[in-house]
Amino acid sequence: MYKQKTYKHIPHPLPILVYAMVSSILLIIQNMNIYSFKNRTCIFVF
Secondary structure (H helix, E strand, O other): OOOHHHHHHHOOOHHHHHHHHHHHHOOOOOHHHHHHHHHHHHEEEE
16 A cells, blocks of 8 residues: 555656657757758658
8 A cells, every 4th residue: 555655646657758758859850950951851751
């Protein structure tokens, strides 16, 4: 019972994973803006 009570206070790992993915994708987009449009389209296709 004690473990179940402590787990409720710990945030769900899924929103943290989604937030990390979104932040990393935003960083990648910001880095791609530095390169040319051709490199961006190649990366998006990849």
